[in-house]
Amino acid sequence: MESSLWVRRGAPPAMPKPHRHDDVEVNLVLEGRLDYLFGGSYLSVTAGQMAIFWAATPHRLVGAGEDADGDVCWVHVPLSTVLGWGLPDRDLGQVLTMRPVIVPATAIGRDVAAMFTAWCEELTHDDTATIVLLEAQALVRRALRHARDASDTDSGRAALGTGEAMRNVTAMAQFTVAHFREPISTVDIAEAAHLNPNYAMTLFRRAVGTTLGSYLTRCRVAEAQRLLITTAMTTAEIAYAAGFGSQSSFYEHFARACGRSPGAYRRELR
Template sequence: MSSTEAAPRHGVGSFGLSCWRGAPAAMTVAHRHDDLEFNLSPDPLEYLVDGRTVRIPPRTLALFWAARPHRLVTDASRGHVSWLTVPLGTALGWSLAGGLVPRLLTGAVLMIPERPGLGLDGLVGVWAAELAAGGEARRAATAEIEGFARRAALAAEAGADGAASVAAGATRPDVASMAAWISEHAAEDLRIDDVARHAHLAPQYAMTVFRRALGITIGEYLAQCRVARAQHLLLTTDLPVPDVGHAAGFRSQSQFYARFRERCGEPPAAYRRRLRP
């Protein structure tokens, strides 16, 4: 996401079809929104995505599904990063090549070296103005953004993307380890003691350093991971909705529906119907 930690502007859970260019500060809170996120920076960036440290080289187009809990660690306040968000439902309607969206739904972070047609820097200013203008200008920008996404999908299909690097970075290694472990085991009946034991920390200390590093509690992070897992299952399987909640780690249907609606703005069944017409 961008420099702010504000809630998504275009409805609960999504930033809508948006783009901008600016100098972001390091995010203090891990968050999520139901969009495909593209970004390009002249300088290297470092994210924490599902607890994995992901380093994006300079002049490299990065693409991931932002419903996965993520946080920009790098302080890029002296640079200018270009951003594009495409709502997941819009991207699904485009039927992008190479199974791009299914790959992103599994947590892949794709990286494509900048090339003609994928230079986001020179495009976002025009697109942002046209999207805001509405009418025919917005339709033109939307068509161009679709073409951009299609070129990115073709480049990824051709093998231009690189695997996300995983290494210790600016985030405390014990916090990154806890976040990754929570993401991996989110479907299980986790307790604070289990998470703390994994990092060889006392429970109270584990909760303190986790919140200090990611800006949210362990419980909130676990809920984010479970909702992302439920979204994935709703879109990629035919499991009945109650079974989706259980498979994602929710131990009661009421908790599942409440958490899902809080973070996605609609019930699970409506989410599935909207994105799988």
């Protein structure tokens, strides 16, 4: 259990390339600011805020605001560990949406900075590492509950009722994130989770709040955004690399999601 967490506190590290890992990542900014390229969009986490996200989405730290030194706390919890916590369906659904959950640190109701500092020491001892994992779980639960309570859209979300249902949803999300660049469809995703396609689509929408097809498209658009910003690839090359079956499909879905063409998006953000 002691090896399942990674905890760090200090200045934001250099991150020259986007990376991904199958953990739930928690960032608490004490001083300065974190600027991320998350998928293909820019995301800022300011002092006094905490961000929680599934790190399977490619992300890269591109700066720390005006205070380049900063003071940030990080914790990585393996997704498999989080799945074993038995989170409420709506809370786990927030993690799987691929959109960071950002809450004020005060919502946790604890001195989170002091907690992180203690964790760095306690994780080195077998008799206290278990306590750290329990405290990390409580922190994540409080943050997700705050985000859920603050959201107007959660009130209509139906509960799934079983751990097996959420395992199936997670399997579909993981398969999608791993294979969206390939010519897969929602039927392929359902089959990968050994589910009937119609049931799979209903289950996924109830858990995550979006359709399985939209989730697949979101993965592809995010990858296209990332490639437009970080590479010199042509739009035709990017369409193929991001998993779109044609340039027309790429342009249609990208414009719908971003409100502009791929070329305009690149000109604005590079």
